[in-house]
Amino acid sequence: MESVPVNILRVCIYDDEHYWCQQMAKVVRDFFSNRYVIDIQFPTDSEGVLSTEADIILLDIRLNEGTGFSIADKLGRRKHGLVIFCTAYEEYMFEAFSFQPFRFVRKLYLKNDLTQAMKAAEDYISDRSETFWIKSGEAVRVLHKNEILYIEKVNRKCI
Numbered sequence: 285m286e287s288v289p290v291n292i293l294r295v296c297i298y299d300d301e302h303y304w305c306q307q308m309a310k311v312v313r314d315f316f317s318n319r320y321v322i323d324i325q326f327p328t329d330s331e332g333v334l335s336t337e338a339d340i341i342l343l344d345i346r347l348n349e350g351t352g353f354s355i356a357d358k359l360g361r362r363k364h365g366l367v368i369f370c371t372a373y374e375e376y377m378f379e380a381f382s383f384q385p386f387r388f389v390r391k392l393y394l395k396n397d398l399t400q401a402m403k404a405a406e407d408y409i410s411d412r413s414e415t416f417w418i419k420s421g422e423a424v425r426v427l428h429k430n431e432i433l434y435i436e437k438v439n440r441k442c443i
Contacts, residue, residue, distance in 0.1 A: 291319065291320045291321065292320065292321045292322075292323055293316055293320040293321070293322055293323070293339055293340070293409075294323045294325070294336075294337060294338040294339050294340075294365070295309075295312050295322060295323070295324045295325070295338055295339065295340045295341075295342065296324075296325045296326075296327060296333060296336040296338035296340070296341045296342065296365070297309060297312075297324060297325070297326055297342045298326075298327055298330075298332070298333045298341070298342070298343050298344060298347075298352070298355070299342070299343075299344035299347075299370065300344065300347050300348045300349075301344075304344070304370070304391060304394075305326055307394055308342050308370060308394070308398060309324050309326075311394060311395055311398045311399060311402070312324065312340075312342075312398070312402060315398075315399055315402040315403070316402065316406070319406075325338060329349065330347075330349060330350070330354075330355050330358075333355050333359070334355065334358055334359065336364070336365070337365075338364075338365045339365045339366065339405075339409060340365050340366050340368065340386075340402075340405050341359070341364065341365050341366065341367045341368065342368050342370050342389075342398075343355060343356060343367055343368065343369055343370065343385075344369075344370055344371060345369055345370075345371040345373065345376045345380065346371065346373060346376075352369060352371075353379065353380070353383060356369070356383040356385065357383060360383060360384065366386035366387075366405050366408065366409075367383070367385045367386055368385060368386050368387045368388070368389055368398075368401050368405070369383075369385045369387075369388050369389065370389040370391060370394070370398070371388075371389075371390070371391060372390070372391040372392060374390055386401070386404070386405060386408070387400075387401035387404060387405075389401055
């Protein structure tokens with residue numbers, strides 16, 4: 285029997301409205317269904333979002349316990365997945381950009397906007413997985429696989 289590699293995509297959806305959580309999850313599952321095993325998390329509070337190891341974080345802006353902006357600000361200080369703001373309030377779009385989200389999705393156009401965002405996220409994640417982090421002394425350099433001609437190892441060190 286031949287083994288087939290399984291690609292797992294972890295998605296965190298944080299919205300205080302159950303309806304929108306389910307709608308976002310449906311779009312995500314429909315988009316990735318043939319290419320990934322989808323692990324969707326629905327944290328119940330901001331601490332759950334901050335502790336996630338998700339590849340993609342779908343984050344509402346107006347929440348019962350504050351704003352998605354405050355969560356995104358804390359996420360920005362850590363190494364986390366791609367943050368995609370999802371909101372029914374387009375007037376937050378310009379403010380959202382100060383938190384450098386990966387995308388901004390309008391709930392009124394959820395299927396179209398989120399599908400486009402998932403396509404861009406898939407491309408980004410795929411491209412990122414084809415990079416290597418090379419440490420030389422104190423410096424770290426990120427190289428795309430196309431930039432590497434060869435790798436030589438001597439005494440357990442790459443030179």
